[in-house]
Amino acid sequence: xxxxxxxxxxxxxxxxxxxxxxxxxxxxxxxxxxxxxxxxxxxxxxxxxxxxxxxxxxxxxxxxxxxxxxxxxxxxxxxxxxxxxxxxxxxxxxxxxxxxxxxxxxxxxxxxxxxxxxxxxxxxxxxxxxxxxxxxxxxxxxxxxxxxxxxxxxxxxxxxxxxxxxxxxxxxxxxxxxxxxxxxxxxxxxxxxxxxxxxxxxxxxxxxxxxxxxxxxxxxxxxxxxxxxxxxxxxxxxxxxxxxxxxxxxxxxxxxxxxxxxxxxxxxxxxxxxxxxxxxxxxxxxxxx
Amino acid sequence: xxxxxxxxxxxxxxxxxxxxxxxxxxxxxxxxxxxxxxxxxxxxxxxxxxxxxxxxxxxxxxxxxxxxxxxxxxxxxxxxxxxxxxxxxxxxxxxxxxxxxxxxxxxxxxxxxxxxxxxxxxxxxxxxxxxxxxxxxxxxxxxxxxxxxxxxxxxxxxxxxxxxxxxxxxxxxxxxxxxxxxxxxxxxxxxxxxxxxxxxxxxxxxxxxxxxxxxxxxxxxxxxxxxxxxxxxxxxxxxxxxxxxxxxxxxxxxxxxxxxxxxxxxxxxxxxxxxxxxxxxxxxxxxxxxxxxxxxxxxxxxxxxxx
Numbered sequence: 001x002x003x004x005x006x007x008x009x010x011x012x013x014x015x016x017x018x019x020x021x022x023x024x025x026x027x028x029x030x031x032x033x034x035x036x037x038x039x040x041x042x043x044x045x046x047x048x049x050x051x052x053x054x055x056x057x058x059x060x061x062x063x064x065x066x067x068x069x070x071x072x073x074x075x076x077x078x079x080x081x082x083x084x085x086x087x088x089x090x091x092x093x094x095x096x097x098x099x100x101x102x103x104x105x106x107x108x109x110x111x112x113x114x115x116x117x118x119x120x121x122x123x124x125x126x127x128x129x130x131x132x133x134x135x136x137x138x139x140x141x142x143x144x145x146x147x148x149x150x151x152x153x154x155x156x157x158x159x160x161x162x163x164x165x166x167x168x169x170x171x172x173x174x175x176x177x178x179x180x181x182x183x184x185x186x187x188x189x190x191x192x193x194x195x196x197x198x199x200x201x202x203x204x205x206x207x208x209x210x211x212x213x214x215x216x217x218x219x220x221x222x223x224x225x226x227x228x229x230x231x232x233x234x235x236x237x238x239x240x241x242x243x244x245x246x247x248x249x250x251x252x253x254x255x256x257x258x259x260x261x262x263x264x265x266x267x268x269x270x271x272x273x274x275x276x277x278x279x280x281x282x283x284x285x286x287x288x289x
Numbered sequence: 290x291x292x293x294x295x296x297x298x299x300x301x302x303x304x305x306x307x308x309x310x311x312x313x314x315x316x317x318x319x320x321x322x323x324x325x326x327x328x329x330x331x332x333x334x335x336x337x338x339x340x341x342x343x344x345x346x347x348x349x350x351x352x353x354x355x356x357x358x359x360x361x362x363x364x365x366x367x368x369x370x371x372x373x374x375x376x377x378x379x380x381x382x383x384x385x386x387x388x389x390x391x392x393x394x395x396x397x398x399x400x401x402x403x404x405x406x407x408x409x410x411x412x413x414x415x416x417x418x419x420x421x422x423x424x425x426x427x428x429x430x431x432x433x434x435x436x437x438x439x440x441x442x443x444x445x446x447x448x449x450x451x452x453x454x455x456x457x458x459x460x461x462x463x464x465x466x467x468x469x470x471x472x473x474x475x476x477x478x479x480x481x482x483x484x485x486x487x488x489x490x491x492x493x494x495x496x497x498x499x500x501x502x503x504x505x506x507x508x509x510x511x512x513x514x515x516x517x518x519x520x521x522x523x524x525x526x527x528x529x530x531x532x533x534x535x536x537x538x539x540x541x542x543x544x545x546x547x548x549x550x551x552x553x554x555x556x557x558x559x560x561x562x563x564x565x566x567x568x569x570x571x572x573x574x575x576x577x578x579x580x581x582x583x584x585x586x587x588x589x590x591x592x593x594x595x596x
Contacts, residue, residue, distance in 0.1 A: 026396055027403055033469070034410045040436045041425040056442075057434045099323065102316035118317070123586065125328060129530050129578050131554040132571030135564050136334035137327065139343075159327040162320060191316065220418035222533040227559055238420040242537060251427070253434055260424040264417045271416035272409075 044257035045069075052254050069262070072244075072255035077232060078262075081240035085219055086266075088150050088236060092157040092218035093211040096165045099158070101207060104169030105195050109178070122163045130160075134227055141228065148230045156224050161214040168213065172206025173199065212274055216267045237263050336575075338568035345562035358569035368570060370545065371553040374460065378535075378549055379528040381460075382467035386475055387521055389468070394479035395509075411473035419470070423537025426466045427453065453539050459546045463538050470534060471527075475520060482516035483509070522585035526578050550574055 039059075044052070046064040051057075072078055107118055137156060138147065146152030176199055184194045200207070222238040229235045241263060244256040339358055343351045362368055397404055414422065429437050432451040441450075452462040486509050494504045510517075532551040535541065541548035541556075550570065558567035 023396055023399060023401060024403075026392070027401060027407060030393055030396075031403065031407055031410060034407075034414065034473070036436070037425050037429050037469070038413060040429055041421075044428050044434070052434055057436065057439050059436075099319040103320035106316050118321070121324065121329070124582065129571055129574045131530070131551050131558075132335040132568060132575055133328070133331045135338060135558050135568050135571070136331035138559075139564070140331065140334075155323070155327060159323050162324060162328075166320070195316065216416060220416075220420075222418065222420050222536075223555075226536075227555075238418050238533070241418075241420050241424060245424075245427070245537070253428060253431065256424060257428055260421045264413075264421050267416045267418065268413055271412045 041257050041261055044253055045261045047254060049254060066258075068254035068258035071252070072259040072262075075252070075255055076240050076243055076259070078237070078240060078259055080233065081235055081237045082263075084150060084234065085237040088154055088157065089215045089218040089266075091150075091154045092161055093215040095154065095158045096161045096214040097207055097211045100162055100165040100169055100210065101200065101203065102192075102195060104166050105173050105199060107166065108170045108173035109181075118166070122166050125163045130223060134224065137224075138227060147228060148234055150229075150234060153225060153228055153236070154218075156228065157214075157218045157221060160221075160224070161217050164217070165210045165214055168210045169203070169206060172203050172210075175206075176202045209274055212270045216270050219267050335568050335571055338565055339572045341565045343564040343568070345559075345564060347562075351565075354565070358566050359572075361566065362569050362573065367545065368550075368553060371548045371550050372573070374546070374548060375529055375550040377460065378464060378467065378531075378547075379525050381464040382471065382528045383521060383524045386468045386471055386524065387517070390472055390475035390479050391517070393472075393476045394483055395505075397476070397480055398483045408477075411476060413473075414470055415473045415477075417470075419531075419533035420537050422466065422470045423534050426469075427538060430462060454543045456543055456546055459539055459543055463535055463547050466534060466538060467528065467531070471524060475524060478520050479513065479517065482513045482520075485516075486512040518587075519585055522581050526581050526585070529574065529578060529581075 043059060043061055045068055046066075047058075047061040048063065048065050048067060051061060051063075103118065141147050141149075141152045141156075144152070146155070180198055180202075181194050184198045189197070220238065221236075222242075225236045225239050226242075229239060232240075241256075241259055244259060245251045340353060340355060341351050342354045342357075397407060417425075429435050430452045432438060437452070438450060450458070452458045490508045491504060494508050499507065530551060531549065532555065535547055535549050536552060536555075539547045541552040551574075554567045554570040554574075557563045557570065
């Protein structure tokens with residue numbers, strides 16, 4: 001075997017160089033594919049109305065302007081919508097983490113029937129067809145007078161963010177050595193006590209990551225917000241963004257691009273923070289666990 | 290674990306023992322109650338609604354009408370058309386996306402320069418709100434000011450075209466956006482799967498003279514298969530349920546050519562107020578999703594056996 005390999009070395013190095021070139025071409029193509037639309041969004045956001053109306057749109061705006069940002073804020077209640085989104089996302093993250101942590105703890109530590117059922121539900125709800133859920137939710141929330149209310153939306157988002165939050169947290173709980181908890185229980189601490197004073201502090205980074213994920217989920221969500229929020233003063237950012245697109249699909253491109261770009265900043269910032277955890281295989285981890 | 294805990298707890302009296310025994314119930318409740326009330330409950334209620342004539346804003350009481358909604362649905366050509374479009378969309382997004390992602394994951398698993406940049410940049414489409422992805426691609430596709438038409442013009446490939454409102458081009462144009470939007474996520478998931486492929490096996494196969502393709506089919510793919518299967522099933526399910534992207538891009542137009550089942554059900558429920566009928570549509574979707582979910586779970590179980 002070894003002799004065969006040595007004899008093949010010269011052609012291999014040449015094919016390897018060709019393969020390398022191919023690999024870099026593919027990688028460059030991928031980067032272009034990723035960056036192209038993003039750069040266009042940014043470029044459109046910075047163009048002056050006159051340049052937007054030009055027959056041949058330029059890649060790079062000749063004299064970049066923030067006029068679109070100002071106009072976007074003037075056309076739609078963007079600041080208010082952003083505040084709504086922020087509030088909803090923050091509350092969703094806080095409540096989701098607060099109620100998911102104890103449950104994740106039980107799911108990770110005890111193979112009881114409840115824990116197993118919960119795990120099963122977590123898997124199934126990943127695939128939840130929300131069209132079937134939204135109609136009854138709408139009716140129930142209407143009865144509770146929680147339609148057109150941010151509280152109602154937060155309730156829906158919390159439950160919607162729970163499966164993923166549980167999944168992330170269960171993994172983090174399993175990473176905490178059981179021995180620490182056993183020591184606490186020998187000292188007479190109950191389960192809640194053990195969780196609060198021994199396990200939870202060690203879960204800090206996991207809880208933070210989960211909260212950030214829930215935040216982004218709520219910040220980006222559109223469908224439930226579209227159905228549940230009616231009055232313009234209550235709507236969240238994604239819903240208000242669609243108002244820039246008129247009935248005939250005609251849009252004021254500059255302000256639309258500017259507003260859309262601004263709306264991505266928080267979630268992109270959060271994802272950048274979480275990058276290591278995400279590339280560490282958040283999804284694949286979920287798939288395998 | 291419970292054994293290690295019980296003796297000292299018992300020694301400290303009944304109150305403490307109760308806390309230890311029923312502690313897990315108490316900890317599960319804060320999450321379990323909302324789940325039951327806002328997730329499991331509505332799902333069951335939704336299935337019940339499918340057998341009623343529930344409508345919004347009607348004063349008469351809602352009546353039980355049996356399978357009538359489903360019978361109507363059977364003859365509703367518009368629904369089956371949207372169902373067909375949904376399947377074309379889900380497969381049209383999932384399959385090319387998977388193949389591209391697999392190639393990219395293999396690529397990013399190599400020791401290449403710019404790899405870090407590619408991974409960092411991949412976060413952006415993933416993190417973007419779907420509404421913004423839709424808006425962004427509307428700008429790209431824009432017949433007058435869009436970059437796609439401008440590039441095609443520069444290449445001498447015809448004048449500006451309104452891709453999103455052409456009867457023949459709308460669905461492919463929307464599918465392309467779907468592929469773009471989910472590509473990073475699928476790539477990262479497969480990349481994580483690749484990192485579990487034992488390097489030694491690869492090297493052993495290489496020493497035995499196996500070429501790249503041979504190594505892929507005998508070493509990489511068998512290890513990656515469970516993850517790949519699960520990801521594909523999940524992507525199919527997510528795409529069947531997708532709404533925001535196409536709502537922003539075309540609202541289902543032109544002429545219903547991109548009207549996905551979710552868009553159809555949304556209109557039926559919240560534009561025309563046909564709650565019962567829309568719920569029946571939801572049930573049909575659930576049935577299809579359940580089949581996919583079974584595939585997903587089978588993939589998970591097989592993955593568990595291997596691990």
